[in-house]
Amino acid sequence: MKDCSISNEQMEEVYKTIGQNVKRVRTSKNISQLALSLAIGHKSVGTIAVAEIYHKNKHFNIEHLVKIANVLEVDICEFFKDIK
Template identity: 45%
Template sequence: MNSSDDLESFSEEILNTVSKNVLKYRKEKGLTQMQLALEIGMSGGAYLGRAEIRKDNHHFNIKHLAKISKILDVDICEFFKS
């Protein structure tokens, strides 16, 4: 059985991987944080920027990722690959 610390570490690793990949694919498409944020229905780029670098434990939720995958034309599974 996994300990609580192991599970927490595992989930943090996934969140970090997702954030890194969103940043990578956004840059590949040539979009700014503000442009992508507006495309997915956010009012500004601040939250998206914090989620990309995991500042203050911000992260993307599944709804964000579904929208981002459509806008960037990237299979959502790509965000989870190390």
Template identity: 40%
Template sequence: MKNKFNKDEIDNLYINIGKKVKEYREKNNMTQLELSYAMGYKSVSLVSSAELFTREKHFNLEHLYKISRILNISINDLIPTH
């Protein structure tokens, strides 16, 4: 069976997850640095890059779990639907 998913679709998913994280982070009046620290990181590099999907950096499942707990939301809130 041939893979039906192309790179653009997957990239678009990561872009939209980054937008969702940014939206909820800002609703919680939290900076990228504050979220990074709360996740256990010492710089904004991951959060900044993943929110913007620069250098094809993205949040993985562990990141999304931590973010959902920190922001007190469901992990499902971070996953865009079609």
């Protein structure tokens, strides 16, 4: 059986890549962080802003990603592109 352990550093890279991909898709559709935040049910831009850059270990969870994919009208897989 293959060992599936992953280091904290590897997870940080995953979270950073997801944040970058969310930002890439969001900006390509000319949607602001605030507009996206409001569309997924948040009252401020904070969650989107910090998760896009993985600031202070803040990252998107699965619920966020599902909602964001729906709002941006993309397959959720788009956020996982180029994860090594």
